[in-house]
Amino acid sequence: MERKLAMEQAASLLLGEEQDGEWVVGGVGARRLAREHGTPVYVLDEARLRANCRAYVTALRDTYPNSQAIFASKALCCMATCRLAYDEGMWVDVVSAGEIHTALRAGVPAGALMLHGNNKTREELALAIEAGVGRIGVDNFNDLEWLDALTREAGRRVDVLLRLTPGIEPHTHKAIVTGGVDSKFGFGIPDGTAQAAVRRTLELPGVRLRGLHCHIGSQVMELAPFEQAAHSMMEIAAWMARDCGVSVEELDLGGGLGIRYLPADRPPAIRDYVTTLAGIVRDRAGAARIPLPRLMVEPGRSIVGDAGATLYRIGAIKPIAGIRTYVSVDGGMYENPRPALYQARYEAALAERLREPRRAPVTIAGRCCESGDVLIWETALPEPRPGDLLVIFSTGAYTYSMAGNYNRYPRPPVVFVQDGKARVVVGRETVDDLLSKDVPPA
Numbered sequence: 001m002e003r004k005l006a007m008e009q010a011a012s013l014l015l016g017e018e019q020d021g022e023w024v025v026g027g028v029g030a031r032r033l034a035r036e037h038g039t040p041v042y043v044l045d046e047a048r049l050r051a052n053c054r055a056y057v058t059a060l061r062d063t064y065p066n067s068q069a070i071f072a073s074k075a076l077c078c079m080a081t082c083r084l085a086y087d088e089g090m091w092v093d094v095v096s097a098g099e100i101h102t103a104l105r106a107g108v109p110a111g112a113l114m115l116h117g118n119n120k121t122r123e124e125l126a127l128a129i130e131a132g133v134g135r136i137g138v139d140n141f142n143d144l145e146w147l148d149a150l151t152r153e154a155g156r157r158v159d160v161l162l163r164l165t166p167g168i169e170p171h172t173h174k175a176i177v178t179g180g181v182d183s184k185f186g187f188g189i190p191d192g193t194a195q196a197a198v199r200r201t202l203e204l205p206g207v208r209l210r211g212l213h214c215h216i217g218s219q220v221m222e223l224a225p226f227e228q229a230a231h232s233m234m235e236i237a238a239w240m241a242r243d244c245g246v247s248v249e250e251l252d253l254g255g256g257l258g259i260r261y262l263p264a265d266r267p268p269a270i271r272d273y274v275t276t277l278a279g280i281v282r283d284r285a286g287a288a289r290i291p292l293p294r295l296m297v298e299p300g301r302s303i304v305g306d307a308g309a310t311l312y313r314i315g316a317i318k319p320i321a322g323i324r325t326y327v328s329v330d331g332g333m334y335e336n337p338r339p340a341l342y343q344a345r346y347e348a349a350l351a352e353r354l355r356e357p358r359r360a361p362v363t364i365a366g367r368c369c370e371s372g373d374v375l376i377w378e379t380a381l382p383e384p385r386p387g388d389l390l391v392i393f394s395t396g397a398y399t400y401s402m403a404g405n406y407n408r409y410p411r412p413p414v415v416f417v418q419d420g421k422a423r424v425v426v427g428r429e430t431v432d433d434l435l436s437k438d439v440p441p442a
Contacts, residue, residue, distance in 0.1 A: 012347065013393070015048070015306065015308070018354045018355070021354050022351065022352050023352070023354060026419065028421070031389070033422060037415050038413075039331075039412075040311065040312045040335055041311050041415055041428075042308060042310055042395065042396075043311055044307055044415065046418035047419075049081070049307045049416075050088055052303045052306075053071070053084070053088035054089075056297065057090065059270055059271040059274035060297070063271075064281070067294060069298075070093050070297070070299075071086075071093060071298075071299065072255050072300025073092050073095075074300060075301050076398075076400055078426050080106070082102060082108050086108045091134070093298050093300070094133075096117065097121075100113065112134055114252075114298075117139065118140065125143070125147060129150055136161075137163050138161065144201060147160070147204070151205075152206055157208055158207060158208065159210045161252055162197050162211075163187065164186050164189050164236065165189065166233065186214070198244060198246075199244070211248045212236060212252070213252035215255065217256050218301060219301065221267050222268065223276050229253060231280060233253065234280065237293065238284070238288035241288065242288075249291075251296065252297070252298060254297070257273050257299060257301070258302070259397075260394060262347050270299075270302065281295055301397040301398070304396035308395050308396020309395055310331065310336065312390045312391075314385070314387065314389075315328045315329065315330060315367070325363065326363050326365045327365065333368050333375075334366070335399060335411060336402075340374075341402075346376050346395070347379065348390055349393075350381055350384065350389065357382065358381055358382060359381070362384060368407050400412075400426070405429075410429030413428040
């Protein structure tokens with residue numbers, strides 16, 4: 001019976017494995033992680049990170065050789081992830097001066113960077129030009145006018161992709177829909193703004209239009225919206241060739257592929273996603289008799305998301321008769337704001353008691369001074385006890401990168417695990433770090 005329970009619990013694990021009732025990932029157990037690195041701690045399985053990168057690179061190479069995978073570093077931007085992605089054959093997508101410098105200090109060549117952002121500052125664009133960033137994603141006419149001025153001043157020419165919004169809204173949370181008509185991002189295709197942007201770009205001597213970019217949203221769990229976006233972008237490519245006499249050399253179809261947050265989630269496979277896009281681009285280019293563009297995709301969440309988990313220590317437990325039981329942990333919305341921001345859902349387990357049967361559902365609460373600081377509203381666990389270790393799965397994306405210091409809590413460390421070894425890639429913040437920028441009162 002005990003073995004059967006262990007098998008059932010292990011089957012629900014979204015990362016790692018069960019060994020003698022303990023959660024183990026990359027050959028490193030939960031107890032050791034907590035002892036050596038404290039809690040909370042972000043844990044990343046390096047082998048899975050590399051496997052996810054290789055899945056994209058290999059699928060693109062096999063189905064569409066003239067291609068490039070680009071890591072959307074915003075999902076988890078630190079030097080270790082940027083360098084790992086580059087070493088696995090990917091470029092790196094950056095959105096700020098901070099992300100540019102992170103990638104450069106990690107040893108990623110500037111030519112392998114793609115700069116995005118809906119409100120780039122003049123200083124960020126100047127940095128990109130000076131550093132030699134490989135591609136700049138133009139999001140609006142303000143970008144174009146600043147690039148025109150800056151390239152004239154620097155006597156340089158930059159390669160750009162125009163970000164277009166195809167008017168597609170996939171079934172995901174409204175906070176992470178990026179390609180609809182009502183969006184702060186990009187030039188709209190439905191209203192003709194995209195066509196006006198193409199014409200304006202072609203007028204600027206210091207701006208070389210290499211191609212087009214779109215991004216329809218994040219955590220998308222079906223292929224149909226990606227297919228619609230690819231068709232829409234190829235229509236614009238055909239129009240550019242026909243009416244403007246310009247070929248789209250590069251077509252970046254963005255990222256957004258979903259991952260498993262819950263055991264029941266069934267996102268499309270990476271190879272199916274890549275093969276679908278490649279087929280549409282190839283077919284539409286042939287039908288329009290235009291050259292095949294270089295195909296690019298920008299995965300972020302599907303690189304780091306399911307490769308990560310967060311380990312916590314349980315503290316106070318508060319049962320409310322007939323309502324719920326709050327199980328508080330030593331983290332919360334300051335280190336994972338996604339549940340509070342857009343009701344993200346997660347799976348959890350007691351990291352040292354995987355063989356015990358799960359009982360009535362409990363609520364996993366954070367320690368911030370907000371009633372909305374709840375990491376999981378309902379999850380079944382063995383009867384929790386103060387001091388237990390709790391692991392929440394699929395937290396590799398948009399946790400560390402979106403973390404803050406609410407209530408002046410220091411951010412947790414990021415630890416890579418592989419082959420029985422654990423290495424810190426981002427150190428734990430300290431109170432001194434938090435106070436380092438305060439100006440003492442007179």
